[in-house]
Amino acid sequence: MSINRRQFLKIVGVSTAAGIGGAAVFNGLRNSGLEAAQTSPDPRTLTAKRWGFVVDMDKLKSEEDYQKCIDACHNIHNVPDLSSLPEEIRIRHEVKWIWTDNFERTFPTAPEDEYQNVELKEKRFFLFCNHCAQPACVRVCPTKATFKRKDGVVMQDMHRCIGCRFCMAACPFGARSFNWRDPRGKDGNGKPFIDPAKENKEYPTRMIGVVEKCTACTERLAKGMQPACAEVSNGAIVFGDLEDPNSEVRKIIAAKYTIRRKPELGTQPSIYYVIGGGEHA
Amino acid sequence: MYDSGKIIAGLIVFVLLVTFPFISNMGKASAKPKPSIDTPVINQMAVKKCVESKEFMRAEHMQMLNNWRDSVVRNGDRIYVNTAGQSFNMSLQNTCMNCHSNKKKFCDECHNYMAVTPYCWSCHIQPKENAEGKTVLLAPAKIYFEVGRFDLPPDASSLLKPIVDFLRAHSQTGVDVSGYVDKTGDPIKNAELAKNRAKAVRDMLMAEGVSEAQINMKKPEILTGAGSDVEARRVEVSIASGKGV
Numbered sequence: 001m002s003i004n005r006r007q008f009l010k011i012v013g014v015s016t017a018a019g020i021g022g023a024a025v026f027n028g029l030r031n032s033g034l035e036a037a038q039t040s041p042d043p044r045t046l047t048a049k050r051w052g053f054v055v056d057m058d059k060l061k062s063e064e065d066y067q068k069c070i071d072a073c074h075n076i077h078n079v080p081d082l083s084s085l086p087e088e089i090r091i092r093h094e095v096k097w098i099w100t101d102n103f104e105r106t107f108p109t110a111p112e113d114e115y116q117n118v119e120l121k122e123k124r125f126f127l128f129c130n131h132c133a134q135p136a137c138v139r140v141c142p143t144k145a146t147f148k149r150k151d152g153v154v155m156q157d158m159h160r161c162i163g164c165r166f167c168m169a170a171c172p173f174g175a176r177s178f179n180w181r182d183p184r185g186k187d188g189n190g191k192p193f194i195d196p197a198k199e200n201k202e203y204p205t206r207m208i209g210v211v212e213k214c215t216a217c218t219e220r221l222a223k224g225m226q227p228a229c230a231e232v233s234n235g236a237i238v239f240g241d242l243e244d245p246n247s248e249v250r251k252i253i254a255a256k257y258t259i260r261r262k263p264e265l266g267t268q269p270s271i272y273y274v275i276g277g278g279e280h281a
Numbered sequence: 282m283y284d285s286g287k288i289i290a291g292l293i294v295f296v297l298l299v300t301f302p303f304i305s306n307m308g309k310a311s312a313k314p315k316p317s318i319d320t321p322v323i324n325q326m327a328v329k330k331c332v333e334s335k336e337f338m339r340a341e342h343m344q345m346l347n348n349w350r351d352s353v354v355r356n357g358d359r360i361y362v363n364t365a366g367q368s369f370n371m372s373l374q375n376t377c378m379n380c381h382s383n384k385k386k387f388c389d390e391c392h393n394y395m396a397v398t399p400y401c402w403s404c405h406i407q408p409k410e411n412a413e414g415k416t417v418l419l420a421p422a423k424i425y426f427e428v429g430r431f432d433l434p435p436d437a438s439s440l441l442k443p444i445v446d447f448l449r450a451h452s453q454t455g456v457d458v459s460g461y462v463d464k465t466g467d468p469i470k471n472a473e474l475a476k477n478r479a480k481a482v483r484d485m486l487m488a489e490g491v492s493e494a495q496i497n498m499k500k501p502e503i504l505t506g507a508g509s510d511v512e513a514r515r516v517e518v519s520i521a522s523g524k525g526v
Contacts, residue, residue, distance in 0.1 A: 038361060038362050038363075039348075039352045039356075039358040039360065039361055039362070039371070040358055040360045040362065041357055041358050041359060041360065042359045042360055042370075043360075045357070045359075078406075147355070149357060150357075151357075155354070155355075157354045157355065158404060159350055159354065199406065201374075201406055202374065202375050203374075203406075204374060204404040204405045204406060205404055205406065206404055207400075207403040207404050218357065222357065222359050
């Protein structure tokens with residue numbers, strides 16, 4: 001059978017049209033009434049272009065001021081407490097969303113200054129995920145388990161995390177913890193890492209082998225609530241939209257001298273530290 | 282045919298081996314899974330309806346949960362509007378398991394039958410259940426008594442408060458009240474004492490506004506509870522059963 005150019009083009013044209021039509025019918029059948037249009041954000045959700053934090057070191061005076069924020073965060077998110085393990089294991093296996101460290105380790109690239117204020121040098125600084133504008137962890141994640149939300153929060157999708165720990169190597173701030181142990185497990189004396197009495201039954205735990213970190217309390221933002229640490233901190237941690245010039249965080253940043261951790265790395269961290277001076281500033 | 286004896290014997294052995302699983306399981310079909318919806322929250326509902334129709338949920342809940350997960354975690358959209366126009370918070374732990382608080386008798390029933398082990402609950406916290414697969418909504422309250430006495434201790438009211446609040450809010454849910462005694466003394470008098478202790482607690486529950494129909498006086502099989510004598514002299518109040526009144 002011979003075929004001329006005209007007949008060939010006709011057949012190709014008809015079969016292409018049939019193919020596209022067929023695919024559409026097939027897709028229509030596959031779609032089982034679960035279209036994206038049926039989902040929507042909670043109307044109470046707090047929204048922003050880029051969420052950020054201001055940590056006002058002047059308002060953090062006693063050990064208690066720090067501990068209540070840490071406890072609020074770790075209890076709400078069922079973060080396992082490994083403090084009962086032997087010291088050398090605890091240091092390596094510890095899981096933390098928010099913690100403290102001294103000036104030198106918080107701002108290791110700040111120029112050395114032998115006359116620096118001793119009080120500041122010895123002060124404990126609040127550390128948690130910086131929710132960077134250019135997050136290194138997101139760039140390296142092979143499964144997109146960690147990703148940047150439209151509101152600037154660097155989110156961690158535990159369902160996708162394969163535990164490769166690239167993000168931990170990439171993060172310059174040490175904000176990520178790996179679950180070396182089953183967070184639902186027990187220590188040598190049978191004490192569970194998550195106290196059953198304090199367990200938050202509305203929030204999941206994690207499983208062994210995934211990386212976790214601060215999520216800026218996205219589950220609370222969706223209910224119109226501030227992040228837990230900001231809520232209990234008595235103004236020491238302020239949460240707001242960095243892109244909004246009228247937000248409280250921007251007003252503080254405009255009025256007071258603030259520094260960020262390792263800004264020279266270019267990740268654009270979103271935590272600003274007001275490092276005091278108090279009434280002399 | 283050469284070696285027909287060996288070949289036929291070999292064939293018979295082969296057929297027996299291949300059909301062995303069928304023969305050995307003949308007539309022993311596993312029971313059809315019957316997921317139960319006997320939970321306190323579902324018993325409360327006037328119209329027992331899930332997020333979507335039963336048939337849809339049966340066939341598609343796994344796909345739906347995947348879509349919910351992606352929607353909540355990746356897009357931050359947490360509200361699902363079903364085909365009837367009702368809104369639901371997309372959450373396995375807080376929405377699905379709130380009604381289906383009997384994971385063993387609901388989820389596991391089919392998952393075990395189908396030999397699938399979804400890893401949802403390695404992170405999502407499952408509701409607490411007792412040995413019979415009934416939901417434990419609240420930890421049972423234990424009220425301790427003095428030797429030989431059945432008048433309520435002063436802390437009874439505060440101990441019972443969470444249970445009383447729950448029972449007032451869920452008028453269809455029942456509560457078990459069981460009295461115990463210690464090993465010392467006359468067994469006949471002790472049985473009477475255990476009953477009186479349970480009655481004292483029942484009267485208190487009723488005084489707090491719990492209806493009599495909700496209270497199930499459950500005589501324990503062994504009146505002398507385990508543990509020390511102090512531990513044994515008690516009344517246990519538990520909402521462990523999914524059964525309504």
